[in-house]
Amino acid sequence: MISLKWIDKWWQTMKTAWSNYMTYRYNLFLQVVGPALVFFFIKYNLWNSIYDGDLELEIGGYTLSSMIQYHIWGFILTMLAKGHHAVDLGQEIRLGRISSYLIYPFNFWEFHAASFVAFQAYQFIVALISLAFFYYTGLLGPLNIEALALGILYAQFISIFWFILQFATGLMAFWLEETWILRVILEIMTAFLSGAFFPLEIYPQFIQNILQYTPFPYLTYYPIKIFMGEELSLWAPILTISFWMALGIILNYLLWKRGLKLYTAAGM
């Protein structure tokens, strides 16, 4: 039941998580913003080198300017939608720290969901600063406020899906010594198949056809297109991601139930 007391628990947990993040600010910056920034920097240079200054050339329907904009929006989307929460979660299980959650009047998932919201707040601020920077450098072109608002909303929706996925990889710590491996596999596969490396139009046609039946394009390619102001039907992405979210929630529930039976509470 939602009550004031319950809301207060969430609020206090979010505040604690925020303080924890801010204690190691530089560390957080290097972990979260650094990789996305370098990824963008490499892509920016790579595509400039590929187009070789030819402003008229189109590759997969993209001019140099629109290709750079695609990658800028990709960077903003990464900031808005992707967390790295499973790191702590896996460690807590492996080191036996979840014992305390089992007696708290606040669920394990609620604690991590509240921390995730605090983390999203940090990512949101970084995303807005980045957006302002790219806008004023002129790299982003004119902003479409309606598309921006829709894109931000959709990115928040995607971030919940990412949280559920990462939660599942974290829960695998009941069975695995190291869960970072699963997380990295998930990230590499998703980056490759979702259009984070480059727009899906660059892929061979048969791969584009196959990807249509998977949730991957809806994680990066579609939201970038929304940010870029293309009018797309949102029914398919929302229904597809909702379906996968529901599956993810069921999976997490089962993993948690089964995992707890194996839990040995290391260090107790």
Next chain:
Amino acid sequence: MKHYWEIYKKFVSTSISEATSFRLSFFLVAIMDIIFYLTTLFSVNFIFDHVQNIGPWDKNQLLFFISFMLAIDHLHMTTISESFWRFSDHIRTGSLDFLLLRPVHAIFSVFFSRFRAATVFNGIVAWGFLIYYGNQVNLPFLSWLLLPFMVLIGMNLLLVIEIILSTAMFWIVEGAGINFLRMQIQQLSRWPDFIFSKYTRRVLTLVIPISLVGTAPVQFLLDFKNYQYLLFLILFSFILWAFLLIWWNYAIQKYESASS
């Protein structure tokens, strides 16, 4: 030297015993690396469906470069990468004290003590691609002979740059961020220097010479006339190792030893 080799063999056998105790993780690490190799090579392949050249290189030349970097990455993953992640824990918890007490140089003890057995066999995949694309670019006989040596000297430069960077962990409480920075530096080395603009290229060649890790050996292997880059690489390797020894000794003096 023999003393170090004997110790290294013990490090390897201990790491193998530990890694094979967790078989699923062992298997997943191997899978993860192969996925990384394939996605990297496929990405470049897809781009070349739309263009003939990137900079001065055609598809096979660039894929040879990428394969060369994958071979370095494989060697790096297998021999040292895990030690960097443990290093920040060692400093934070004070367990570095025990490594410093060993009768070998601390850098060896810290950065070569973890061997990732799970990725050893991925070498067949990484080197398979390297040999395949080496064949595609008609590598001369001498280049084939020099190829393993070039992978080693490229990796040596990457290693010294990474250790210099990681030494900064002595001054900060949480070192994980430095490890992420180190990984980003690695990312920059995975592309040939000509993709970067003139000034970035200068920085990545002369200030943080990460661009030389792959570009110098590959340029030389493709055309022996490009020996200047390789000389730079060798020169920088010597300078940076000398700097590292001074920098490391200075950092050790600042180490506060959390456990004591």
